[in-house]
Amino acid sequence: MQQHPLITPVILSGGSGTRLWPLSTPEKPKQFLNLFGPLSMFQLTLQRCADKSRYRNPIIVGSARHLETIDDQMQEVGATAGEIILEPCPRNTAPAITLAALAAENPTDLLLVMPSDHMIENLAAFQKSVLASIPVAQSRWLVTFGIEARGPATGYGYIQQGDRIVGSSRSLSAKKFVEKPNRERAEKMLAEGGYHWNAGIFLFRADTYLAAMEQYSPEILLACRAAMGNRHMEKEICHPDPDAFAAAPSDSIDYAIMERSDKVAVTPVNPGWSDVGSWDALFEIANKDAQSNAMIGQAVTIDSSNNLIHSEDMEVAVHGVENMIIVTHGNKVMILPRGTSQHVKKIAQKLEGED
Numbered sequence: 001m002q003q004h005p006l007i008t009p010v011i012l013s014g015g016s017g018t019r020l021w022p023l024s025t026p027e028k029p030k031q032f033l034n035l036f037g038p039l040s041m042f043q044l045t046l047q048r049c050a051d052k053s054r055y056r057n058p059i060i061v062g063s064a065r066h067l068e069t070i071d072d073q074m075q076e077v078g079a080t081a082g083e084i085i086l087e088p089c090p091r092n093t094a095p096a097i098t099l100a101a102l103a104a105e106n107p108t109d110l111l112l113v114m115p116s117d118h119m120i121e122n123l124a125a126f127q128k129s130v131l132a133s134i135p136v137a138q139s140r141w142l143v144t145f146g147i148e149a150r151g152p153a154t155g156y157g158y159i160q161q162g163d164r165i166v167g168s169s170r171s172l173s174a175k176k177f178v179e180k181p182n183r184e185r186a187e188k189m190l191a192e193g194g195y196h197w198n199a200g201i202f203l204f205r206a207d208t209y210l211a212a213m214e215q216y217s218p219e220i221l222l223a224c225r226a227a228m229g230n231r232h233m234e235k236e237i238c239h240p241d242p243d244a245f246a247a248a249p250s251d252s253i254d255y256a257i258m259e260r261s262d263k264v265a266v267t268p269v270n271p272g273w274s275d276v277g278s279w280d281a282l283f284e285i286a287n288k289d290a291q292s293n294a295m296i297g298q299a300v301t302i303d304s305s306n307n308l309i310h311s312e313d314m315e316v317a318v319h320g321v322e323n324m325i326i327v328t329h330g331n332k333v334m335i336l337p338r339g340t341s342q343h344v345k346k347i348a349q350k351l352e353g354e355d
Helices: 043-049 062-074 091-105 123-138 181-192 206-216 218-229 240-248 253-256 278-285 340-349
Strands: 007-012 059-063 083-087 109-114 142-148 158-164 171-178 195-205 232-234 235-237 263-271 294-300 308-319 324-329 332-337
Touching: 007 043, 007 091, 059 062, 059 091, 059 181, 062 091, 083 091, 083 340, 091 109, 091 171, 091 206, 091 218, 091 253, 109 123, 109 206, 109 278, 123 142, 123 195, 142 158, 142 206, 142 218, 142 253, 158 181, 158 263, 171 253, 181 232, 195 253, 195 263, 206 218, 206 253, 206 263, 218 240, 235 340, 332 340
Parallel strands: 007 059, 007 109, 059 083, 083 235, 142 263, 294 308, 308 324
Antiparallel strands: 109 195, 142 195, 158 171, 158 195, 171 263, 232 235, 324 332
């Protein structure tokens, strides 16, 4: 049996998740919510990398305001972190991953970067793709995982595949990254073929990532090096220097390096993935009754179909209602037509008094 090097998972858990308001709040964003059952998406992500024959204890990058929640949820599933890095302020994914790469035990360590707010139904398919990508990552490629596009989605970025990488059974060079397209362009790309949804899941060596940051985004690397150089440690909890980290430009990994580097690989995979980025996305993957209603919590439907009802605090009853999203949380109730959940962020900002 082929022996693979241990992989260090990097779990990004600092997102605010405003698109799932009113359930998701700054105090408890969507990755820490039990949207599908007894476990949160953060806990499911921890379990995704629990096999100690393949993975080291994870590096978790998150917000100081969520430390207690992170601790509690890790204890509930019996997970242990290698290190918990608490971002002093949000700076997007490129600086967050840079902190983790600088914290790696060895420069050649393989890092599997995973957002903590995604769902993956077919874990076996996902793990198989990760293992198949190890030789490519060890050869100094930045590997991203491309999800088989199930339709002309406009809420995801796309990756266009290039040529097969020599010596790899699955991975191809990434020819081009495409930002979230309009529907017409998305349909055209699917008809053309060779495009995958960008899942934001990556595998690379720590030193490969840091070298790419030095080449394409040196300001971020400089700020993160200073922040980690003056970090404060409490057992496994790392507090980077606040002033140094605040100087880092806020940028995503895609903009910072992936769209610029000529050494990016894409490994296609179809693991039943969803970023659960909206109530519409939740409806698509939720279990439904005979009338295609997805009901989570206390709900009664009569002559109603194709609705998403999420209510754990109060009982909701509907009659003659179709294609609606109905969500209650505490003293808040939100109702809007299905297909319009991209407006939830605006609702949250208006009600929370944000600009």
